[in-house]
Amino acid sequence: MTLSYAVGIDIGGTKTAIGFVDDGGEVLAKTTLPTDRTVPPSAMVDRIAAAVKQLAADAGVAESAARGIGIGAPGPINTRLGQIVKPPNLPEWWGFPVVESLKRHYGHLPIFFENDATAAALAEKWLGAARDAEDFVYITISTGIGAGIYSGGRLITGATGNAGDVGHFVIDPAAGTCVCGQQGCWEWIASGTAIARQAGELLGRPVSSREVFELSFSGQDDRMKELVNQVFRYIGIGCVTLINTLDPELVVIGGGVSQVGAALFEAVTDYVATYALNPSGRNTPIVPAALRQDAGLIGAAALVHVTYR
Template identity: 70%
Template sequence: MNYAIGIDIGGTKTAIGLVDQNGSVRVKTSLPTDQTITPEIMVDRMADTIKNMLVGEGLNESDVLGIGVGAPGPLNTKEGKIAEPPNLPSWWNFPVVNSLARHFSAPIRLENDATAAALAEKWLGAAKEAEHFVFITISTGIGAGIYSHGKLITGATGNAGDVGHFVVDPAAGTCVCGQKGCWEYVASGTAVARQASALLGREVSSKEAFDLAAAGDPMIGPLVQKIFQYIGIGCVTLINTFDPEKLVIGGGVSQVGAPLFDAVKAYVSKHALNPSGRKTPIVPAALHQDAGLIGAAALIHIPY
């Protein structure tokens, strides 16, 4: 059996797992992404965790085909660096691939986490049969992985798919990137919580906001419908740009389920430019809890 190590670096935790050639997670764990220490020390902790994981499973490094790393962008995958992700300020310009290579001789590949998740959905999830699809993750922010003509579209430096910074509503306010009204500024889980909290005058999570809307709250209900419309606008932009045969939506906000998907499909059916685009299937992601790990490992297991 051949194995890959998957590392999914997030702003608050880093998931690490051993994934076999069939996509099964043999063992996994997670570490806090401690931004009070240097990234080098954090990588040392990751390496120790991987080595202990291999010993615990009775494996050697020679049993590992490689290490795949998914991380939030912007990245520079050509140089193996984490560039300037807003939620990892202490990691800016950090050469994560070279740092890991201090500990391992196996090949190491770095890609945007949404790009890696798209590859996982192609391998094992909701896009197995698709040769042209876009995977969209809507959670703290919004990102995408683009798969077209049978391969991942990663761009010159690995940052294709930063769709959260499409401008959707310039009147809505200033995004962290400095533009006005970016898609993730108006439609991410963070955006839902921010706008609902402002309406109610208290702290509201995105989950609570969606629950209130489902219960018929007269203030939050219209907000959530506007959020669904914003998500539809972004989906129409992706359909018009890439002509996919399918959109796959994952991330925490996708857990809202039918109300979200029904609203987005209705918007797309009216506003996508191409008649065939108006019928684009829009489906939930199949991989949830371990998507990041499997996606990172897929960078090793699956040609892309």
């Protein structure tokens, strides 16, 4: 295969996705590895490199056709130093120089490294719901909450690559202590993890966020309905904060919680229409992400392809 491609690597707390993505955004080949936290991160990088080589062999893709490698990882990170700094769900990787470690295997290729939400925002600009937007915010609501910011026609990444860590906006200080130590962070009260935790406390048993939505929408449990409505309100509050701060033309919401569908988007749109400060901000479209499957891979690969466009 002579078509050039980018290697996308999406590092997560439980699994790492690896794939080859061409310059049209098509995933040519992909695989996943468990993110083994019982071994040093450098050993995990060795496994990733071996998986890239095996994937190329299996797919009949020339390694020499790779334009570069893009890495997306949960923050906090430091893109200047190429380090995974302190992600709560990967404590074994704190302070790990992931770019330098990967260069042991691919020193001849350019390696791009960004927060995973930032990479996903770039993917939505490249191929997804934000293709026509020059100012937008991409929000992912899943295990946690994060954002990628695209403003004035470019990504806003901050001094160390951590712009958009919006999950730690304080939304409701009365809602308990977040894992970061602050009171009532957005992630603590409105992420998928938060929904399951709060529902479990009400029901007295473990419960998934998917079950919470099912109980709410079916009318089987008024407590779940009240909880879901409160979560939608919290998501609306966060969106209004971002709209008031950044004045985007579009807000894109992705991640597992976004897949609940129209009920979420209608509730958030109504909240924004009521409470955004600027009258034009009240009309900001709130839309679902277009890239769900392989979004992490495509986002990581976009770091390479969009750079060379």
